[in-house]
Amino acid sequence: MNGAESLVRTLVAGGVEVCFTNPGTSEMHFVAALDRVEGMACVLFLFEGGATGAADGYSRVADKPASTLLHLGPGLANGWANLHNARRARSMVVNIVGEHATYHRQYDAPLTSDIEALAATVSAWTRTGASALEVAADGAAAIQAARTAPGRIATLILPADTAWQPGSGVAPVPPVPERARAGEDAVAAAAAALASGEPALLHLGDRALRGQAKRIAARIARKTGAKLLAMTSNARIDRGAGEVPIERLPYPIDQAIAVLAPYRRVILVGATRPVGFFAYPGKPSVLTHPDCETVTLATPDEDQIEALERLAEAVGAPGEIDLPPPPRPELPTAGPLGDDTIGRVLGALIPEGAVVCDESLTTGRNFFGATHGAAPHSWLQLSGGAIGVGIPMATGAAVAARGRKVIGLQADGSALYTAQALWTQARERLDVVTLIWSNRAYAILRGELANVGAHNPGPKALGMLSLDNPPVDWVSLARGYGVEARRVETLEAFTDVFAHALARRGPFLIEVAL
Amino acid sequence: MNGAESLVRTLVAGGVEVCFTNPGTSEMHFVAALDRVEGMACVLFLFEGGATGAADGYSRVADKPASTLLHLGPGLANGWANLHNARRARSMVVNIVGEHATYHRQYDAPLTSDIEALAATVSAWTRTGASALEVAADGAAAIQAARTAPGRIATLILPADTAWQPGSGVAPVPPVPERARAGEDAVAAAAAALASGEPALLHLGDRALRGQAKRIAARIARKTGAKLLAMTSNARIDRGAGEVPIERLPYPIDQAIAVLAPYRRVILVGATRPVGFFAYPGKPSVLTHPDCETVTLATPDEDQIEALERLAEAVGAPGEIDLPPPPRPELPTAGPLGDDTIGRVLGALIPEGAVVCDESLTTGRNFFGATHGAAPHSWLQLSGGAIGVGIPMATGAAVAARGRKVIGLQADGSALYTAQALWTQARERLDVVTLIWSNRAYAILRGELANVGAHNPGPKALGMLSLDNPPVDWVSLARGYGVEARRVETLEAFTDVFAHALARRGPFLIEVAL
Incomplete structure (x- = not known):
């Protein structure tokens, strides 16, 4: 058994x-070893950004790592942007990068580069395999690293000779450390903040946005009068009917400052401190009120649910909370095709168990609010600001969520970064409906200029924000990649085609003219 | 005048x-400053790999740098693979990467990453702007670095506040050092190698493949009996009728070893030592015969033409060489559509002054030999092995070569990496004909498996090398990006459509069924 097969068997034994x-x-x-080992599905992408974005989406749905397999420095670089998003989402990824044979690197062949330095810029753990006998153990260590809270990018660089020389066989995965427990002082500080009489906010991120955590947070809020607010961008929120509805901090900086202005105590639970996505002249980097105290109950590394339970106990908010069934949105039957009506269609039609992958940017800012009452579903967002995650993330989510419908809410400019992943959706017959918001512009940048x-x-400046010359024809693009597609220009057509796409199996793309 | 405008004016004054x-x-x-400054064209891409590949193609044709403008770490990462190719081609690139405002970086906003470390993995020169008053001088230093032989990637990281605060106005570009002169000992060693009586090879790369250098090399070869051979991958060869024909070292390792086997002296002129593109079990990394001595006449940093002149003098090969006009290839009129007939069509139809951008890989291995006698043209190749350079490189070459026809010879798997650059060709109405070799496979990897x-x-392994499920429809893809396209399945149709595409203006894509 060579090093490659030892590594693949180690990955499978380790749950990858x-x-x-x-x-x-x-x-x-x-690749050849994959045929000799049962239990490892291999999903091909036409571009590495598809593969890494899929690994991100997979981890968010499955709560376990997938592996990637990328080709030397350029393959890693092509996957870097979506690894950055995965890092910000705290996804678990066993990121495997091929490399020249150990003895060949000295010759500086054309594909040679400093892969380890490149990997270190996006990985929490990086190792270059030194020999075929050690590479299975390296892989096991990578799995451990990827699974260590809060979820990490572990990059294993695999020189070709460590793959082809005789290997060790399977290596066991070392124990993954439990999530750390939040400190007593953190719970006491959070309880004191809530008892201060000052307006308080529980700012939630990471695992604090899963169903159980939100229910505990809602008990604390009801007892203390604190408000709940999710971060602007979140790896996954489980939501819809039966879940605690929660709003997000808005992206536009003036709105974010206005939302945070009333609070003098902000308690972070799996969230990071609210700061501007970008700096803007004359505006602050930290978005909370200057007199606001920020307290951390639990970091993303820590057990946020357990910390919330202790806080609930400390403030005297035991038991369970009753959630009144929210009103199920009704299908709008008339009106223009726009943010408002699209949000209501989503609220009415998102099917139970769906995974929504949201890279809507400007177009989708009201979709979240319009879907609190939809059937239960998960909502995944662009987390690191590197556009081009949507179609890949939906692809990986669909691999993890076989049997569930995946819905991509997709800004057109961002979609053009990694549209090749549509081909993988067709190849794997994945159940993904992609809605392209075709405004033919980098609309977000029009606001940012000001x-x-x-x-x-x-x-010249305005030309750099415009995608209408020539207009991109999404129906042609999708068909080029083997995915059925339709363009819709009215609310009625959108509703009909979306309902049709949800009812059938396999990938479908709808270009929504805005 | 703010820092951004000072920088843009410095770039324009510096010839960018x-x-x-x-x-x-x-x-x-x-971007806003571009409207206030005359003389800087701004070309938008849907993905950064298009922008950096275009900068590579531009530099190879124009022999001067273009600038890029990329968005933080992910934008740089998306452009990294084609910067790697540009680095291997020794192209000049002033690579500008936006960054958070200096005071904002500490807050670790979602898009934050270590841009400097990332840039250093692909740049010969990297600097982060420290203040708006210094950023014009930083830009001038970047131009100097990019223009320093043999051509370099100079990355200037531009924090947002260094762009928006008051700047210094134009900064002058410091003098660019002349190319170094090859040492006397190098010329003497090369002359001794040629006088040894052993079979000798002049291995040419970089500027030694331009017309004048090849003519001097041909005189030396005629006088000494040495052979001429170009590297496997070259940034640019000026060739066709009136130029010295030269073959290239083959890519497949067994063929390369066989070609080099007769030689006991190899003299490098702008070329690097012939080594395997990859390592293969049981095969050597260095491809020359074990008894072969390798001598460097001139490195890529040095003046290769001047060194060749001195070598010609040392071996007594003055004067000019007469080049018999090569036979102009004739159009094949019958036969299957395949490598042989396509090569002959190219030889007959490549128009004078054309720029050929070659990312053919397996399909195109005989095209070079079939086009020695074509009308005079330049031939640009994938230089760093990072696939996906072809369409972007052709786009940048066309910007540099307005009035000349650009022809892309394009493997389908590689084209799918960065096909978005077709949109830029349509937007800029660039005169590029792209020929897609549609074999629907990573054909090169089929050989590499063995x-x-x-x-x-x-x-599973074979499935990873196959692109036929679903088949990519290139006519749909091209139309999606606004580029006219046709699929051809016979030699007659290929010849007709290619001739038509050459005769018209603007981008056109031909999917050639293989």
Whole structure:
């Protein structure tokens, strides 16, 4: 058994069941080993950003790592942006990068680069395999690292000779440390903040946005008068009927400052401190009121649910909370095709168990509010600001969520970064409906020009924000990748085609003219 | 005048006339400044790999740098693979990467990453702007670095506040050092190698493949009996009727070893030592015969033409060489549509002054030999092995070569990495004809599986090399990006449609069924 097969068997034994890949020469032994080992699905992408975005989406749904298999420095670089998003989502990824044979690197062949330095810029754990006999143990250590809270990118660099020389067989995965317990002082400080009489906010992120955590947070809120607020971007929120509804901190900086202005105590639970997504001239980086005290109950590394339970006990909010069934949104029957009506269609039609992958940006800012009462579903967002995660993330989510419907809410400019992943959806017959918000512009940047103080933009500047010359034809693009597609220009057509797409199986794309 | 405008004016004053970009919020002041400054064209891409590949193609044709404008770490990462190719081609690139405002970085907002560490993995020169007053001088230093032989990637990281605060105005570009002169000992060693009586090879790369250098090399070869051979991958060869024909070292390792086997002296002129593109079990990394001595006449940093002149003098080969006009290839009129006939069509139809951007990989291995006698043209290749350079490189070459025809010879698997650049060709109405070799496979990897000793591949492994499920429809893809396209399945149709595409203006794509 060579090093590659030892590694693949170690991955499978360690619970890694999928490999998202675009392989090259140096990875051929790993690829060949996949045929000799049961239990590892191998999903091909036309571009590595698809593979890494899929690994992100998979981890968010499955709560376990997938592996990737990328081709040397350029393959890693092509996957970097969505690894960055995965890192910000605290996804678990066993990121495997092929490399020249150990003895070949010294010759500086054309594909040579400093892969380890490149990997370190996006990985919490990086190791280069030193020999075929050790590479299974390296893989086991990578699984351990990826699974360590809060979820990490573990990059194993695999020189070709460590794959083709005789290996060790399976290596066991070392024990994964439990999530740390929040300190007593953190619980006491949070309880004191809530008892201060000052307006208080529980700011939730990470695991504090799963169903059980939100229910505990809601008890605390009801008891103390504190408000609940999710972060702007979140890896996954389980929501819809039966779940505690929660709003998010708005993205636009003035709105975010206004939402936070009333609070003098902010308690972070799996969330990070609210700061501007960007800096803007004359506006603060920290978005809370200058007189606001910020207290951390539990970091993303810590057990947020257990910490919330202790806080609930400390403030005297035991028991369970009754959630009144929210009103199920009704289908709008008339009106223009726009944010408001689209949000209501989503609220009415999102099916139970769906996974919504949201890279809507400007278009989708009211969709979240319009879908609190939808059937129970999970909502995944662009987490690291590196656009181009949506179609790949939906692809990986669909691999993890076989039997559940995946719905992509997709800004057009962002979708154009990694549209190749549509081909993988067709190849794997994945059950993904992608809704493209076709406004043919980098609409977000039109607002940002003014926000950063670049007033009176001229034709060159405005031209850089416009995608209408020529207009991108999404129906043609999707068909080019083997995915059925339709363009809709009215509310009636959108509702009909979306309902049709949800009722059938397999990938479908709807270009929604805005 | 703010920092951004000071920087843009410095770039224009320093001879940088084009910016290839996909900008974001942190780059809005730079974008806004473009409207206030004459002389900087701004070319938008839907993905940063298009922008960096275009900068590579531009530099190879124009022999001067373009600038890029990329959005923080993810934008740089998306452009990394084609910067790697540009680095290997020794292209000059002023690579500008936006960054959070200096005071905002400490807050670790979602898009934050270690841009400097990332940039250093692909740049010869990296600097982060410290203040708006210094950023014009930083830009001038970047131009100097990019123009320093042999051509470099210079990355300037531009924090948003260094763009929006008051700047210094234009900064002058410091003098660019002349190319170093090859040492006397190097010329003497090369002359001695040629006088040894052993079979000798002049191995040419970089500027030694331009017309004048090849003519000097041909004189030396005629006088001494040495052979000429280009590297496997080259940034640019000027060739066709009137130029010295030269073959390239083959890519497949067994063929490369066989070609080099007769030689006991190899003299490098702008070339690097011939080594395997990859390592293969049981095969050497260094491809020359074990008894071969390798001598360096001139490194890529040095003046290769001047060194060749001195070598010619040392071996007594003065004067000019007469080049018999090569036979102009004739159009094949019958036969199957395949490598042989396509090569002959190219030889007959490549128009004078054309720029050929070659990312053909397996399909195109005989095209070079079939086009020695074509009308004079330049031939640009994938230089760093990071696939996905072709369509972007052709786009940048077309910006540099307005009035000349650009022809892309394009493997389908590689084209799918960065096909978005077709949209830029349509937007800029660039005169590019892209020929897609549609074999619907990573054909190169089929051979590599066996080469690395992964015999008897199973269905999973073979599935990873196949692009036919579903088949990619290139006519739909191209139309989706606004580029006219046709699919051809016979030699007659290929010849007709290619001739038609050459005769018209603007981008056109031909999917060639293989």
